[in-house]
Amino acid sequence: MNYTLHQLEIFKKIAEVKSVTKASEQLFLTQPAVSIQLKNFQDQFKLPLFEVVGRKLYITEFGEEIAKAATKILEEVDAINYKSSLFEGKLAGKLTLSIVSTAKYAMPYFLSGFIKENEMVDVTMDVTNKMSVIRALENNECDFAMVSTIPKKLKIESIELMKNKMVFVAGKNYNFPKEGINYKNLNKSIFIFREQGSATRLAMEKYLIKNKIEIARKMELTSNEAVKQAVIAGLGISIMPIIGINYALQNGDLQVLKIKGLPLETYWNLIWLKSKNLSNVAKAFIEYMKNNKDEIIEKEFRKFNNSSKY
Known part of the structure; x- marks a missing residue:
């Protein structure tokens, strides 16, 4: 044979x-x-x-x-x-990450150079909602997590990465009220939410409660992509991270509703447990992120961080 x-x-x-x-x-x-x-x-x-x-x-x-x-x-x-x-003195092993769904638009750019430099490193990346990410981190099922809201109940180390801007969006055929958009006439629309446990949903709920915006009708979907497609189709409006909808905005499939108090801003963070016994691969990734994150953010995400049109 x-x-x-x-x-x-x-x-x-x-x-x-x-x-x-x-x-x-x-x-x-x-x-x-x-x-x-x-x-x-x-x-x-x-x-x-x-x-x-x-x-x-x-x-x-x-x-x-x-x-x-x-x-x-x-x-x-x-x-x-x-x-x-x-x-041979090369870095070899596995790197496991758990990231919230909207972070999938950013994490590959932070990983790319590291993987190219270390061909013997295998990466496993689970893309899920915030609650599942924190659970994976707490249960020591991953080396790192990428989130926009740092969990307070866990003792962690973190590296601040980049801004996460969120705006209210509607489909291209959204009918704007003659008197302009305000908190009162927003409630005529259907609000499209992410599922319970999503950081985007939490941010949206906080904004609506803070500004006393009433919700007459709502819809719940389980992924950022599903929410985007629903808004594009004209099913309703939603608050979404710009990083996941940039092309839809450029193409005119989505439009930003310019309302007071927006965009909302948080920061993406790479986090890991303080008590974790880090592998050589994990330690090398931390060093790589500290040394290269600013250059990566400037090259790949400057349009999101510095844009004032939203």
Whole structure:
């Protein structure tokens, strides 16, 4: 037999997702390339690794055993590469992050340079709501979290990153009252909220309560992207972070409702538990962020921080 590590990786992924198409997408390969490697791998065995019934792919019992063996082999290869990197003085290991959903527009830019400098570092990033992020941090399920509101009940260390500006937005066909927008006539609209536990929702609720804005009708959606699409479709209005809607504003799909007291401003923060026993990878990431965050913010986010048009 003369199969390659690349073929093992491809078959392992196909066995996981039960689809050549999905495997090709997750491996960032073309579907024909994956199909060719699968055929070449299968040709080295007398027994079938899979079968196609209708349009669905099924892994045979023999194929499942080969997939398990492939997993063990690839894990050993990773271990060899990891040990080799350590002896060569390279940084190797895992970095785990839990971030609130709107932070997904920012964190990749902070990670990019670090990952390019350290090829043996693997990153796992969970994108969820604020409550789940804090829970993951509290339960030591992640190295770092990225939030706009620092939890008071936890003893943490933090690095302040960038401004998080939030504005009231409506769809392009929003009917502006003749007398102009004010707190009283806002209540004629449907208010679109994020789910409970979202920092964006909390900021929106505080603003509405502070300014005694009545809510006659409301809608609740579970992601920032869903809220954006609902507002674009004209279902209602909402307070949203500019960083997640910039292109929709530029394209004219959304428009900012200029109301007193806006934009709201908070700061994104990278946080971690004071008591956490940080790995060498985590320590290196902290140093990288301290040394490079200002340059990254200036290069990638200046338009959000310095813009006065909102």
